[in-house]
Amino acid sequence: MEKQNEGERGVKEIAVRKKKEKEEKEEIRIGKEEENEREKGMKEKAVRKEEEKEEERERSMKKDEEEDVSERGQEEKGVRKEEEKEKERERSMKKDEEKDVSERGQEEKGFGVEGNAVCPG
Numbered sequence: 001m002e003k004q005n006e007g008e009r010g011v012k013e014i015a016v017r018k019k020k021e022k023e024e025k026e027e028i029r030i031g032k033e034e035e036n037e038r039e040k041g042m043k044e045k046a047v048r049k050e051e052e053k054e055e056e057r058e059r060s061m062k063k064d065e066e067e068d069v070s071e072r073g074q075e076e077k078g079v080r081k082e083e084e085k086e087k088e089r090e091r092s093m094k095k096d097e098e099k100d101v102s103e104r105g106q107e108e109k110g111f112g113v114e115g116n117a118v119c120p121g
Helices: 002-109
Strands: none
16 A cells, blocks of 8 residues: 555656646746847837937938038029129229220320310420
């Protein structure tokens, strides 16, 4: 009878040990799942953060580009104004030159600068 009790006890111990092992394996599996979920969450968070950084870089680049375009526009306006001033100076010089040539021509014909006839002697 004692051997039978020992046998039953052995079977019970084996059953208890197997049950504990099964529970431990389940806990390990659950722990791994939780760890995987945490890692997945961290990866998703990192991806979102990287996407936000990329969006910020794009916004910054777009802003810089708009500023560059604006500055170029201002520079071009300045260049155009300077070119217009230069053209105006050239026109003015040409006008003055034409006036000088005309006045010299009048003097050579015997007229004064004011256009009055000059009396010789």
